[in-house]
Amino acid sequence: MPELHLDRCDVTGIRQLLVIDEDADELERWSDVLGIVSRLIPSDYLGVGVADGTGCIEHSVSCPSYIVEDGDPQVCDGPLVTGIQHLGASRDPEEIDELQGYGLRDVLRIGFPLGRGRVVQMYLDRITSTYAARDVMLLSMLEPVLGRLLQPRVCVDGLDRLSAAERRVLRLVAAGGSNGDVALQLMVSEATVRKHLEHTYRKLDVANRTAAAALMHELAGT
Secondary structure, eight states, rough: OOOOOOOOHHHHHHHHHSSSTTTSSSSHHHHHHHHHHHHHSOOSEEEEEETTSSEEEEEEEEETTOOOSOOBOOOOOOOOEEEEGGGGEEEEHHHHHHHHHTSSSSEEEEEEETTEEEEEEEEEEEEOOOOOOOHHHHHHHHHHHHHHHHHOOOOOOOOGGGHHHHHHHHHHHHHTHHHHHHHHHHHHHHHHHHHHHHHHHHHHSOOOSHHHHHHHHHHTTT
């Protein structure tokens, strides 16, 4: 394996990663990480997201826009890949088709398991060029610190901030109920269910019902 030589900018960037506050707001922390990684491994697009075991994104942030993504949350048909994956080096026709379908020349991914099929993953995309062996080696070297900084924050007391009605709604949603199902069981309108869910997302600091349900299962140990 070739040696990895770091220049002064590389060392500065790594030092900046090492001093990022693990207790900082999750999306701000991820954005800081993406900004530094984009300088260490120049890319056209970067992002971080947490997905459940079905491949549905719970919440994410992207670079350079640093905007939480509101597109289709279903990014694949199963758990995201963990470890390091270099699609540009793959000979798999399906992975090559995937790159071309997104208009990309190369993709690097690094993922970390969170339990029960959930994964937090960072992706790095290039449109016109490929990632060199040095880029992959550098990402591999950063794996321990990225694994620490990308861990999503668990709101331990989040459920305690919910009202009794919000808890009832979330419990039924976590069991797989649609808004209509929940409204029928609780004998309220769907508008009331949506309002309770909006309040729940804000109190739990999550973006959607999938993330709220996953957090409830995580805190309940189910």
